[in-house]
């Protein structure tokens with residue numbers, strides 16, 4: 001059988017045989033995670049899906065298609081390019097919101113493809129308004145307010161100024177007032193309540209002007225904070241992809257990602273020495289090192305050197321020495337020879353080594369591990385069930 005390689009030329013081998021590592025994305029688990037959040041949501045709350053950054057690195061097309069078939073009707077991306085691609089994937093039905101707002105000159109694309117801009121600054125509002133009035137279009141939009149994060153959204157002062165100006169929101173046709181939580185992953189953090197109170201006050205004021213406007217405050221962790229934080233539109237991302245959205249709470253999401261890297265070489269050490277760049281780790285005589293075909297260019301972060309671990313034959317195998325661009329070395333001394341064979345695979349992310357475990361070892365968060373996953377892997381998708389009542 002002939003297969004296309006990445007460059008389009010023909011090769012006779014199978015892609016999974018050429019790749020250094022195999023990434024499996026369980027779309028059934030993504031869909032089930034969406035249901036888990038839906039069951040936590042208050043009645044009538046639209047639980048959408050944040051699919052920015054190529055669905056957190058897992059594949060926009062596959063993830064969005066599976067969620068749409070499950071009944072998800074609102075999708076959030078960061079950039080217009082993602083939104084345009086997503087519109088092609090989803091067809092005309094579902095809502096698409098563009099979180100980072102409209103860049104100047106992109107208004108027409110938003111309208112043509114019914115992509116809801118999130119308007120976060122007075123400049124966004126002004127530009128959108130000018131366009132809407134000039135072209136005489138009535139386009140749904142989302143207004144974002146800042147309730148304590150100081151990242152994106154109208155300040156309280158800017159918001160109030162617009163509200164008291166009779167022409168302030170003219171032409172905007174806002175569907176939602178939105179804000180974002182800074183500390184939802186820590187349920188005890190006092191800012192959660194503070195942001196909720198500020199948001200309640202702002203949406204109360206907003207509804208005196210736009211009585212039908214809806215609220216949206218919760219990301220994944222916000223949904224888990226409770227129904228008070230959910231309002232009418234929830235925007236979960238990371239939980240859909242199997243990462244624990246809370247810092248210390250029990251994991252309630254199903255794992256989505258499996259990553260296994262191919263062993264190229266197994267080296268029984270017969271002279272004590274060192275491993276890898278900088279001779280950063282030493283090895284004793286009798287140790288056994290497996291070198292796999294994956295490195296930091298694949299998103300296996302360099303900070304995992306001497307701190308990450310994989311699983312081989314059910315045994316935990318630590319990363320030994322530094323992670324190279326295309327190679328990583330593991331200490332497989334404790335694994336029987338029968339399981340340490342070139343051509344075999346070490347589990348890098350699995351039920352036993354979760355995305356959160358890898359993140360902890362790397363000194364980062366699951367979000368960064370997922371979005372860093374490389375594009376050289378052979379990717380496989382386990383399908384979601386076709387429909388569900």
Ligand SMILES: *Cc1c(COP(=O)(O)O)cnc(C)c1O
Nearest residue numbers: 050180219220221235236237238
């Ligand atoms: C990324 C993002 C989300 C999703 O957050 P998760 O923590 O991944 O659930 C929701 N809202 C906004 C504004 C975001 O930027």
